[in-house]
Amino acid sequence: MIHLSNISKQYGSKILYKNASFQINDGEKIGLVGPNGAGKTTIFRIITGEEGFEGTLSKSDKTVVGYFSQNIEEMSGRTALEEVKSAAGKLPELSLRLKHMEKQLEDSAVTEISDDAMTKLLENYGEVQAEFERLGGYDLDTRAAEILTGLGIGPEDYNRPTESFSGGWKMRIALSKILVLNPDVLLMDEPTNHLDLESIIWLEEWLSSFKGALLMTSHDREFMNRLVTKIVEVAHKTITTYGGNYDFYE
Template identity: 80%
Template sequence: MIHLSNITKQQGNKILYRNGSFQINTGEKIGLVGPNGAGKTTIFRIITGEEGIDGGTVSKSDRTVIGYFSQNIEEMKGRSALEEVKSAVGNIGDMAARMQEYEAKLCDPDLDPDEMTKILEVYGELQADFERLGGYDLESRAAEILTGLGIGPEDYHRPTESFSGGWKMRIALSKILVLNPEVLLMDEPTNHLDVESIIWLEEWLSNFKGAILMTSHDREFMNRIVSKIVEIANKTITVYGGNYDFYEKERDIRKEQLIAAAKRQDDMLAKEEEFIARFAARASHAAQVQSRVKKLEKIDRIEIPDEEADIKFVWPVPPRGGEEVVRFEGLSKVWKSDDKEKLVFRGANALVKRLDRIAVVGVNGAGKSTLLKIIAGDAEATEGKIALGASINVGYFSQNSLDVLDPKMTIIDEVHSRMPTAGLGTVRSLLGAFKFSGDDADKKISILSGGEKSRVVLATILAQPVNLLILDEPTNHLDIKSREVLLDAIKEFPGTVMIVSHDRHFLRAVTTRVFEVDKNQLRIYEGDYDYYTHKKHQEANS
């Protein structure tokens, strides 16, 4: 369907890939992986024709319908959410209006027979195109997709300009899905989605008949959908058959095989070079020496790709808090604005115990972040009591935490200012654990991506001697490698954790209890994340 053959792409002085090849076949679901800056988004732009290549060929039919969801969404205004989604399917609205005009004319009893024949011919062609584009069920499909992505009937007719950036991303994603293309290109489709929307999208994509090429920082999402991985790394494109977990294992096996092959080659080269050095001055061995010199010149040297060194994060020893970390009784929260009141939750009772790992779950807007804010002291409850236990020191991460970074400072200066008694070696070691090694630690905050800023803030929080971590969407903007660093750190954390995250792999790995905020109530599940999902499934089917 789409073939990229021996492509070479250069940006400035940097070669992204050289002589790379892969293909997208009909109905294939492919994950595109690789470190930031390797050129994944460029692959999408090459396929859509937005960027050219410096070598090789890209083969695809001009008739192939390609849908591309990127993180750069176009401006939306002047339409409702539902109309905006429907607008993705060609000029379907104009076609419907023209069909109505023709239908009205055909009902005219005084219409000339020749004119009627012409209108019927044009109407038939228009109707066939309308049907091919899914015009007859377009509105129901658009509504179904919007609802699946969390925008319900009460918001279908809201103007798009009234939605926040994260919700506009959902509208943009809906537009691509309703298009129902033959090839779907998706750059981080789960960003800004809650777990419920991610699960709905998983099912939709699993049933999608077309081909998919996508990037995602959500490994469980990737595992459930793709059956092939295309890796872009070290200026090469490598294809693996299987999902993300298979790719990780196979990549490590291939790396070990490459290291073994490189060692064998090094041993062989050492023997050849020793022979050349020993007999270079002897006329009797001149022919043999020359033969071996030429042989060595023709050998392709095996290169072992550079790999980031894994730096283990060592927790500072926090004070040992009491067995009761947080207790709240009859907790209620009502947000007030413009003389309007919105109930978030009421009558919440819970006890958080030492070393608990609590996942706080619920649909977007249910009140998860509000509950964490109240516990962290960033918001006040409307009713009820809340008390932290003895000697409890809180470390709190929220999306607003990124705003406290000083854009004029470097990463190392910013972190050092938060832990002034630590030596530079300690600070650099901490930053190394969060993937800021060498010159990266001297970058200015102002030029960092959202994911890099998140890692800086997390590093400053985790470096403090806290014994209660409150983390609100800490995995947002983090790539899979960074999520694993954070996951390993939390597994080793010698204190209590409360976390909101839409990364199910992350929650499954750390959770011991689940607090669900649902329909203005707090429900507690005394088990891990798998236990919670099992119980929810039972409840749904009972």
């Protein structure tokens, strides 16, 4: 799914890794470990294209990557629920296209169009509708609400302006946005920060049932241990892959 081959990265004279390689396969759940400053967050930023590097990164253009980091973007002008729904990838665009074509179909009852034009319109509508359904467009509101609630933001706060939330609660909204995207590959940098025990339990259950690939860091070793089946270690200027969970790695 994602292959990093012979990658090298350094800041000034500090070498993070040299000619290192690893891969993320479909459905894998991987723990990313290593000492502070070794370059774990840089790995995330290389995968998302935010950092330059030497070497090769291979992934399909169709692969959707979601990245939860500790640096959240400014939030304002939307409610909590609207903010989460805004992250739903192509769904807003597909929804607009469906509404536009539905209007064209309504108008065709008044203004006659050719058989060829109607056939083309119906074909396009069917394709867009199928993609919208595949991406979960018809249950977006439900999923967004369930995720917010799972992370501790209940129905009474769905319509609160995002700017009224404190930094820690904004982190929960940011995490909700990544989960509602339901990407092919989920990159998570310390996802349990700012979460209470109840929300951590909910997140663990959600990630356990997540069908995509997961690459995560976490200081909560028990949380990581229950989820991952492979460890990628960043240390000593290289990247090493180990089978098994964190206990096996230790």
